[in-house]
Each structure stands twice: as C-alpha cells, then as structure tokens.
Amino acid sequence: xNTSAIMASESNTETVxxxxxxxxxxxxxxxxxxxxNNLVDVKLNFHKIQRxxxxxxxxxxxxxxxNSRITELIEDRADVKAFLKALENGSKIKIESxxxxxxxx
Numbered sequence: 001x002n003t004s005a006i007m008a009s010e011s012n013t014e015t016v017x018x019x020x021x022x023x024x025x026x027x028x029x030x031x032x033x034x035x036x037n038n039l040v041d042v043k044l045n046f047h048k049i050q051r052x053x054x055x056x057x058x059x060x061x062x063x064x065x066x067n068s069r070i071t072e073l074i075e076d077r078a079d080v081k082a083f084l085k086a087l088e089n090g091s092k093i094k095i096e097s098x099x100x101x102x103x104x105x
Contacts, residue, residue, distance in 0.1 A: 016103040023097040032084050032093040040077040044070060 023035065051065050084093065 018101040020099040020101070021097075022099055023095050026092040026094050029084055029087055029089065029091060029093065032095060033081060035095060036077060036080050036084070040073055044073055047073075 027035065047070050051067075087093070
C-alpha cells in the first residue's frame with residue numbers, strides 16, 4: 001500500500017511523508033505475544049548496537065549510557081505481556097501498527 005504524500009504548508013515548504021503498515025489483523029494470544037516479543041527484541045537490539053557502536057575502539061570510554069529507552073521498552077513489553085496473558089484463551093486480539101515517516105529539514 002503506497003501512502004506517500006507531499007503536503008504544502010503555509011510557509012510554502014513541502015513536507016514529504018510515507019507510511020508503512022506493519023501489522024494489521026486479528027491474532028490469538030500466543031501469536032500476539034510472539035509478535036510483541038519479536039518486535040521489541042529487534043528494537044532492543046537496535047538500541048544496544050547503537051550504544052556499542054558509539055564506544056567501539058575507545059578504550060578510555062567511561063561506559064556511561066542513557067539506557068532510558070531500553071528500560072522503557074523492557075517495562076512496556078512486560079506490561080503488554082501481563083495484559084495478554086490475563087486474557088481468556090480463545091480471545092482474538094486485534095493489532096494495528098503503522099510506522100509514519102516524515103522528512104524534516
């Protein structure tokens with residue numbers, strides 16, 4: 001689904017945007033847990049690799065990092081897992097996720 005758009009603002013500058021519909025559907029509890037775990041794992045790995053790449057080769061780095069986003073993802077995943085596990089078996093869970101891209105200049 002191509003949903004790219006170019007919009008003109010009042011200041012005559014263009015805003016370019018794009019969307020990616022990542023998830024859309026109804027899932028079992030097990031499927032929903034798997035989707036959440038896999039997506040959060042990928043995002044956690046991204047942040048950990050970014051953190052590591054900032055200090056790679058720098059033996060004098062004091063290894064102080066802002067882990068707030070990693071911590072937030074771990075806590076949010078635990079909350080969602082608890083919510084999903086509390087649901088009755090046989091429940092269908094609707095999940096929708098769209099990533100919005102906007103070019104900022």
